[in-house]
Amino acid sequence: xxxxxxxxxxxxxxxxxxxxxxxxxxxxxxxxxxxxxxxxxxxxxxxxxxxxxxxxxxxxxxxxxxxxxxxxxxxxxxxxxxxxxxxxxxxxxxxxxxxxxxxxxxxxxxxxxxxxxxxxxxxxxxxxxxxxxxxxxxxxxxxxxxxxxxxxxxxxxxxxxxxxxxxxxxxxxxxxxxxxxxxxxxxxxxxxxxxxxxxxxxxxxxxxxxxxxxx
Numbered sequence: 001x002x003x004x005x006x007x008x009x010x011x012x013x014x015x016x017x018x019x020x021x022x023x024x025x026x027x028x029x030x031x032x033x034x035x036x037x038x039x040x041x042x043x044x045x046x047x048x049x050x051x052x053x054x055x056x057x058x059x060x061x062x063x064x065x066x067x068x069x070x071x072x073x074x075x076x077x078x079x080x081x082x083x084x085x086x087x088x089x090x091x092x093x094x095x096x097x098x099x100x101x102x103x104x105x106x107x108x109x110x111x112x113x114x115x116x117x118x119x120x121x122x123x124x125x126x127x128x129x130x131x132x133x134x135x136x137x138x139x140x141x142x143x144x145x146x147x148x149x150x151x152x153x154x155x156x157x158x159x160x161x162x163x164x165x166x167x168x169x170x171x172x173x174x175x176x177x178x179x180x181x182x183x184x185x186x187x188x189x190x191x192x193x194x195x196x197x198x199x200x201x202x203x204x205x206x207x208x209x210x211x212x213x214x215x
Contacts, residue, residue, distance in 0.1 A: 003029070004031040005030050005031065005118060005119070005122040006031050006033045006049070006050075006052045006053070007024060007030060007033065007051055007052065007053045007055065007118060008032075008034045008035070008042070008046050008053075008054045008055070008079070009021060009032060009034070009035045009054075009055050010035075010036045010037075010041075010045075010054060010056045010057055010065070011036075011055070011057040011060070012037050012038065012057060012059070012060045012061055014037070016084075016107060017037075020055060020114060021035070023111045023114055023115065024114065024118060030118060030119075033049050033051055034049050034051070037060070038062040038063065039062050039063025039065060039067065040063045041062075042054065042063075042065075043063065043068050043071050043072055046079055047072070047075065050079070052079060052121075052122050053118050053121045053122055054072065054080070054082070055082050055105070055117075056068060056081050056082065056083050056084060056096070056101070057084045058083055058084065058085055058086075058092050058093065064092065065083055065092070065096060066092045066095050069081050069099045069100060069101050070099045073099055073101075078100070080102050080122065081096075081100065081102060081121075082105055082117050082118070083103075083104040083105070084105050085105070085106060085107070086106070086107055097202050097206060098203070100199065101202075102125075102199075102202065103117055103200075103202055125200070125201065151195075153195075154192060158191060158192050158195075160178055161185065161188040161189060161192060162192055162207070162208045162213060163208060165189070165201050165205050165208070166205040166208035166209060166213065171185045171189070189201075189204075192204060
């Protein structure tokens, strides 16, 4: 399948991997190239196969998904990693995002969001949807109180963009809400990422929740 997004599934539950594989294999342009049942195997397999995307379970034997994510993100050719969570139980998700994961998925999110998460990751973006990301970030932010002053503060318009990202808006939706062009939105996002030291939209959203910009 030439040009397809190559995916590795890492989960200690075979039924979960089977379900994900069936859903993704039915999609044009997505190819599941490997499966791992432990964190150690996930790291080894990803390094050997060099997939575009890894769906990484948080709770796995031998090595949890957080440490596996850290190890892979330290590589020169790291894959895009989407962490998988059960939401209520996995307080590790925030750490995984800070370790470099580009998004996350609920195990019961359903086929559409699974495919959306993989395609967003492959495109170099993060899955930030109102129904998933915002809910979990709010849950985690309730336990956070880190307030750090920025050397280069955000402008009022940049703060508007940050709030919109934290609510799960796409670039097109942000442009429509703020009455600015798509290229202007992208410029603001680039500036925001630079000022915050954020690697992606998820980290921008996490920063917004931490600092009480959205409720």
